[in-house]
Amino acid sequence: xxxxxxxxxxxxxxxxxxxxxxxxxxxxxxxxxxxxxxxxxxxxxxxxxxxxxxxxxxxxxxxxxxxxxxxxxxxxxxxxxxxxxxxxxxxxxxxxxxxxxxxxxxxxxxxxxxxxxxxxxxxxxxxxxxxxxxxxxxxxxxxxxxxxxxxxxxxxxxxxxxxxxxxxxxxxxxxxxxxxxxxxxxxxxxxxxxxxxxxxxxxxxxxxxxxxxxxxxxxxxxxxxxxxxxxxxxxxxxxxxxxxxxxxxxxxxxxxxxxxxxxxxxxxxxxxxxxxxxxxxxxxxxxxxxxxxxxxxxxxxxxxxxxxxxxxxxxxxxxxxxxxxxxxx
Amino acid sequence: xxxxxxxxxxxxxxxxxxxxxxxxxxxxxxxxxxxxxxxxxxxxxxxxxxxxxxxxxxxxxxxxxxxxxxxxxxxxxxxxxxxxxxxxxxxxxxxxxxxxxxxxxxxxxxxxxxxxxxxxxxxxxxxxxxxxxxxxxxxxxxxxxxxxxxxxxxxxxxxxxxxxxxxxxxxxxxxxxxxxxxxxxxxxxxxxxxxxxxxxxxxxxxxxxxxxxxxxxxxxxxxxxxxxxxxxxxxxxxxxxxxxxxxxxxxxxxxxxxxxxxxxxxxxxxxxxxxxxxxxxxxxxxxxxxxxxxxxxxxxxxxxxxxxxxxxxxxxxxxxxxxxxxxxx
DNA sequence: GCGGCGTTCTAGAGCGCTCTAGTTCTCTGG
DNA sequence: CCAGAGAACTAGAGCGCTCTAGAACGCCGC
Numbered sequence: 166x167x168x169x170x171x172x173x174x175x176x177x178x179x180x181x182x183x184x185x186x187x188x189x190x191x192x193x194x195x196x197x198x199x200x201x202x203x204x205x206x207x208x209x210x211x212x213x214x215x216x217x218x219x220x221x222x223x224x225x226x227x228x229x230x231x232x233x234x235x236x237x238x239x240x241x242x243x244x245x246x247x248x249x250x251x252x253x254x255x256x257x258x259x260x261x262x263x264x265x266x267x268x269x270x271x272x273x274x275x276x277x278x279x280x281x282x283x284x285x286x287x288x289x290x291x292x293x294x295x296x297x298x299x300x301x302x303x304x305x306x307x308x309x310x311x312x313x314x315x316x317x318x319x320x321x322x323x324x325x326x327x328x329x330x331x332x333x334x335x336x337x338x339x340x341x342x343x344x345x346x347x348x349x350x351x352x353x354x355x356x357x358x359x360x361x362x363x364x365x366x367x368x369x370x371x372x373x374x375x376x377x378x379x380x381x382x383x384x385x386x387x388x389x390x391x392x393x394x395x396x397x398x399x400x401x402x403x404x405x406x407x408x409x410x411x412x413x414x415x416x417x418x419x420x421x422x423x424x425x426x427x428x429x430x431x432x433x434x435x436x437x438x439x440x441x442x443x444x445x446x447x448x449x450x451x452x453x454x455x456x457x458x459x460x461x462x463x464x465x466x467x468x469x470x471x472x473x474x475x476x477x478x479x480x481x482x483x484x485x486x487x488x489x490x491x492x493x494x
Numbered sequence: 495x496x497x498x499x500x501x502x503x504x505x506x507x508x509x510x511x512x513x514x515x516x517x518x519x520x521x522x523x524x525x526x527x528x529x530x531x532x533x534x535x536x537x538x539x540x541x542x543x544x545x546x547x548x549x550x551x552x553x554x555x556x557x558x559x560x561x562x563x564x565x566x567x568x569x570x571x572x573x574x575x576x577x578x579x580x581x582x583x584x585x586x587x588x589x590x591x592x593x594x595x596x597x598x599x600x601x602x603x604x605x606x607x608x609x610x611x612x613x614x615x616x617x618x619x620x621x622x623x624x625x626x627x628x629x630x631x632x633x634x635x636x637x638x639x640x641x642x643x644x645x646x647x648x649x650x651x652x653x654x655x656x657x658x659x660x661x662x663x664x665x666x667x668x669x670x671x672x673x674x675x676x677x678x679x680x681x682x683x684x685x686x687x688x689x690x691x692x693x694x695x696x697x698x699x700x701x702x703x704x705x706x707x708x709x710x711x712x713x714x715x716x717x718x719x720x721x722x723x724x725x726x727x728x729x730x731x732x733x734x735x736x737x738x739x740x741x742x743x744x745x746x747x748x749x750x751x752x753x754x755x756x757x758x759x760x761x762x763x764x765x766x767x768x769x770x771x772x773x774x775x776x777x778x779x780x781x782x783x784x785x786x787x788x789x790x791x792x793x794x795x796x797x798x799x800x801x802x803x804x805x806x807x808x809x810x811x812x813x814x815x816x817x818x819x820x821x822x823x
Numbered sequence: 824g825c826g827g828c829g830t831t832c833t834a835g836a837g838c839g840c841t842c843t844a845g846t847t848c849t850c851t852g853g
Numbered sequence: 854c855c856a857g858a859g860a861a862c863t864a865g866a867g868c869g870c871t872c873t874a875g876a877a878c879g880c881c882g883c
Contacts, residue, residue, distance in 0.1 A: 171839065182840080183863060183865095194860080213607055214839085217609055217838090222841040222868055235574065236567060245593040259588070264577065388771075441713050500870065511834095543869085546869080550838050550869080
């Protein structure tokens with residue numbers, strides 16, 4: 166009934182515990198013949214190494230802690246890629262969710278209790294002092310967010326550039342009245358807002374720049390859409406994220422405003438929903454796979470003492486042009 | 495730099511390791527005075543118990559393993575409630591994600607490697623033999639899915655009843671041509687399909703029963719909607735889940751088909767999206783909090799040898815009537 | 824003044840593993 | 854024929870904790 170241990174396998178194979186340990190770890194120091202024999206016995210007994218004991222005994226735990234928000238589709242993407250990137254390099258991943266009644270600090274604490282060697286924070290809007298304190302204890306990579314803390318690495322996408330791509334795309338189609346529905350107090354919203362202003366300015370459209378309060382959820386986009394539909398509507402809208410854009414689109418369609426004929430819409434994130442055949446949302450795309458892989462790579466580089474060039478890696482986003490943008494009529 | 499251990503706290507407090515252990519665990523056997531003193535020293539040193547060592551040494555790990563699908567909004571809800579239900583009862587939770595390149599078996603294996611005492615499977619469509627094998631090793635609670643395996647507990651919502659509620663609601667509004675857009679090969683789809691047929695039959699609408707192939711994603715709903723719009727459209731549609739309903743709604747609105755005036759739509763899941771102000775989708779609601787709490791309760795009951803009455807707990811769903819249903823015109 | 828009892832504390836084994844420092848056993852070359 | 858190298862294997866300590874068994878210390882009643 167109980168789990169078989171190294172001891173059990175060793176006894177059955179007639180070798181020492183240490184040898185079995187060498188074999189199951191794939192470490193050098195065992196002949197091919199015994200390797201095969203031990204492995205087959207381990208298999209037969211249904212032996213699985215106890216990660217608690219392994220973690221405790223080893224000087225390295227090879228454990229990467231990841232915090233994330235469960236209900237955020239982009240984070241699901243990230244997590245998936247973090248798993249595979251870590252696995253490829255021989256690291257394990259332990260997840261800790263940030264939810265409405267499980268604050269970032271709690272999520273981080275449980276990670277620490279697992280004695281992971283490095284932390285990748287995707288879901289945690291941790292404030293700078295806490296972040297710095299954490300960064301002094303172990304390598305920390307903040308994913309997708311800016312921070313002033315010098316104690317942590319950052320892997321993110323260039324928001325400024327993403328917004329500029331969107332504005333440029335719309336401007337090149339001939340739009341001038343391009344409105345930005347912002348993210349309210351959501352993370353990164355302020356940065357995107359000012360990037361929008363700058364981009365409009367560069368296009369000589371500073372006069373037309375107009376920011377409408379939004380948020381990170383569909384309903385925020387919907388509220389903004391109702392406000393836009395009431396007044397003189399713009400010819401194009403750039404939203405804080407895809408969810409917001411979806412809310413917007415829904416209200417527009419119901420109000421008989423055709424997208425992209427009457428109005429063009431650009432989202433941000435390239436989340437799965439943007440790719441849906443009936444939506445085909447033009448959106449700024451962040452490469453989740455690359456973001457994840459870089460974050461993992463960075464964390465591991467810090468751990469293994471490899472050279473880590475810059476504290477911050479900024480990826481270039483690209484614009485996924487789909488069906489919600491067209492020249493104004 | 496290194497983590498302080500029990501030893502460090504003990505040395506500083508001038509007591510034995512065992513006493514410190516007693517204090518930090520809150521176990522009986524220490525005087526109030528030393529308790530306070532040890533606690534404050536532990537705090538001062540920033541001591542945090544090492545969960546690996548704790549797990550290894552204790553005969554109980556008080557660890558609950560949970561598998562889930564990251565991109566499923568309902569699972570995010572569940573996870574959140576599982577966390578708090580477990581915490582309330584003094585158990586910890588370790589999450590293991592099922593993703594497109596991380597099959598259920600892998601997710602379960604990593605849980606096992608953490609030596610959790612019981613497993614709650616929300617994301618894993620595990621086949622019966624594997625499930626039975628797992629159930630023989632440790633208490634397993636399958637969440638939201640039926641299974642024939644007698645080795646595991648099941649906590650789920652009565653699909654049959656949920657579907658019947660929806661059909662009854664539509665029938666009472668006066669609908670007769672009620673179509674079901676099914677979930678294809680998605681889990682539980684077959685059960686919902688036959689529940690639909692039965693419910694229609696009970697209403698004397700067996701003749702009108704019509705199933706259109708769908709799926710679990712928005713695009714599946716959209717495809718079904720296009721098919722429905724082409725032929726003689728029904729007056730009401732009941733979908734496999736909310737995501738499917740959202741795809742459906744989108745196509746209808748774009749095609750100028752008014753909801754609920756021309757056609758009523760009922761979803762399934764009561765996911766956050768259904769509650770959005772601009773959608774207000776009528777849907778069958780599963781109580782995530784209760785589902786989660788029951789699952790945790792069951793797992794713990796099995797562990798602690800409490801009486802567990804039935805192998806299966808079936809919750810009663812209810813219908814959240816919102817804005818997408820109305821009498822036919 | 825002494826056995827008995829409850830409370831507070833400690834010594835030390837042991838959880839399943841990894842790792843260092845051997846030991847043994849070939850297999851060479853001079 | 855033996856020193857030396859290298860491969861294959863082992864003994865045993867130790868990771869940070871929990872837990873059992875028992876020690877030390879009052880405090881009671883007789």
